[in-house]
Every structure is written in C-alpha cells, then in structure tokens.
Amino acid sequence: MAITLKRIGILTGGGDCPGLNAVIRSIAKPAMSYFNTRVIGILDGFEGFVEGRMRELTKLDVTGIINLGGTILGTSNKGDPFHYPRESANGVTITDCSDMVLDSYRQWGLDALIAIGGDGTMNIAYKLAQMGMNIVGVPKTIDNDLDATDITFGHDSALQVATEAIDRLQTTASSHHRVIVIEVMGRYAGWIALGAGLAGGADVILIPEIPFKWGSIFDFVWKRSKGARYSIICVAEGAKPFDGEIVVKEKDTKRTDPIRLGGIGELVAARIQEETKLETRVTVLGHVQRGGSPSAFDRILGTRYGSMALQAASRGEFGTMVSLRGRDVVTVKLEDAIRKQRLVPPESQHVLAARAVGVCFGD
Ligand code: F6P
16 A cells, blocks of 8 residues: 655664665655655664654755765664663663654654664564554664574675774784684674684684584694694674673663673683683774775665665555565564574584684584
8 A cells, every 4th residue: 555655754773884874865865856755864763762853854965975884863772762761860760751752753743764773673663663653674783683684784894894804813813823813793693703704714713603612712723823823713792602601891771782792802812822822812893893884785785775665664564674585675574573683503504614614613
C-alpha cells in the first residue's frame, strides 16, 4: 500500500561508523526530489529525540557527504528512552522517557522515522514501533553482529583500517623479531579480528567465539621465534581464555550497553612476555577503526540501504529493517532483527580457511 510521506525523520543511534552519511544522503535526496517529502534530522540519536532536538535538512545539507565519515546528525550511545539517565541530587536516576519521544514525533508531524543503528538502536526502534511509531531500521555497525542481515554497513571500512594496521605491524615486528599484539573492536563478536587477521596475515587470531588456552599461544609464538622470528597476534576485545573472563574497561549505567570492553591486548602481551621472555609489544587500535572515510563497498551498501529504507516507508512497510540477503536488499521484521547476535560460527569457512593456512586460534 503506497502512503504519502509528508515528513520523515532520520536518526543515527549508537557508535558512529563510516557510511552513515551515505545512508542519510540516499534517504534525504530522493525524499526531497521525488517524494516531495520534508526531511527532519534528529540530532544526537535518541538523546536528541527525548529532548526534542531536531532540524529540517536541506538539499545542501546532504550534498557532498557520501565520502564523509561520522554522521552529520551527531549520535549518542547513552540515550535509550526506555532507560533514560537523568542527573539528580542522588546521582543518576534511570526513567522511562519513551512518551517524550512519541511527543516529539507527533509535534514535528512525522509520518515515519528511519532509524540507522546497531542492535541497541533496533531494540529501541522495535519498542517504539510497538507504541505506534512508523519505523524502518537500517543496520549499522563496524562489529557486524546483527543476525538478520548478511552484513552491516561500516564493517568493511573498519576491516580495511585494521588490515592496514596489521600490514604496518608486520614490517616492524619482523625487523625487531618481536611479538606484536593488536587489539581490535567488535564487542562480543570476532568478525573484525577474524577478517582483519585473515587479510593481514596474522599468525594468531583470538576471538570471543573460540576461547583460548594460554599454553597454546605460548607454544605457538615460541616455535615461531625459532623460525620466522616474529609473530602477529590479532585479538578481539571480547576474546577470553577458557578459564577466565572477558576484560571490561569500564561500566557506565548511562550507556545503552553499560559495558565497555578493552584491555585483553595488554593482558595477552604481558602474559606472553612473562612466560616466553620474547620481546612483546601491544597496539590497541581503538576508535581509529570507526573514523575516516567509508570504503567504496560501504558507500554503495549504505546508498542501497538508505534508498530501500525510504521505499519501504513509502509502501508502509513499518516495523521492519532493511537487510542484505545474498545480492538483494530486502526487509525483515524488527522483531527478527533483534532476536539474536550474529557471532562467528567456530566451524565457518573463514575459520577453517584460516586454520588451513596455519593460523592458531589458541584452542
Ligand atoms: O559497537 C561499536 C563499537 O565500536 C564496539 O566495537 C566497541 O566495543 C564500542 O563501540 C566502543 O564504544 P565507545 O565508542 O562508547 O567507546
């Protein structure tokens, strides 16, 4: 059923990533030019939605931004309207502010909202859709951990950054005959570590889906020290030993996901140096993976996602998320999109191919 969209809102939620602006552009340009729809940008994610911070976008706003990293709308990973953090005399109190979002949506006369984000954003979008808002989601995250799509945009760009970093570490590690550990992002999924580790030729790849044994890593790098004389270890921030816990950097109740991971790279490097006496260094790649221009792949995927999300909205297909299945962009129900995380299957072809070329997973 075709519906008239007089005004639509666009929101970017959660951590930024390359390709967000490509999506915004590919929603706003056709909306303004072909659908005669006014486009309202919601500023700073759900935080801005709760506070009613929005502005109408012009054609000029969305011109020349396809190659721009980050998001012209701003984003936040702290503004879950259903658990909204408010400062009070007693510290931070968490309240349900979802009615304020609904009020903002109505006050601005929105006929639909296109919410661009990861699992946190899609969970919120699902609950808001239940309250009556017309929502289409677009799957974003460098982590690639959304199950209902073959790939999220942003992941490919992050992989390129991490791969280039490993390339650079290879030359310095081999010159100094060192072990170099590189910690990459990815939360509870190992896609970035696995992809970049494979592409960059890492010798050891540690991912959350395959808990590792310390002894296997020590033996492996020790043997390599007698042959190639250096080793590169690519470790996902969510990786953990068989007998240990995930390493948490910080807990912050204001965040949609209160847990911030980080620190496993330092731990792995320290344990290797201690046990093997091999000279070891660590690089934590951090937010470099999220910054900068999107890859060609992410610009194209982002453009396809944005334009298909607008089309889905114009057909009245709400409560959905656009998704890549094979070669086609389709829509899936939001409730299916949030059902489970997409993790690396330990028997996947990626893992088997890596093992075949001699990669150690520490198991
Ligand atoms: O979800 C994207 C991501 O970059 C994760 O890989 C990482 O754990 C997290 O966000 C970092 O969050 P922040 O930007 O709040 O430090």
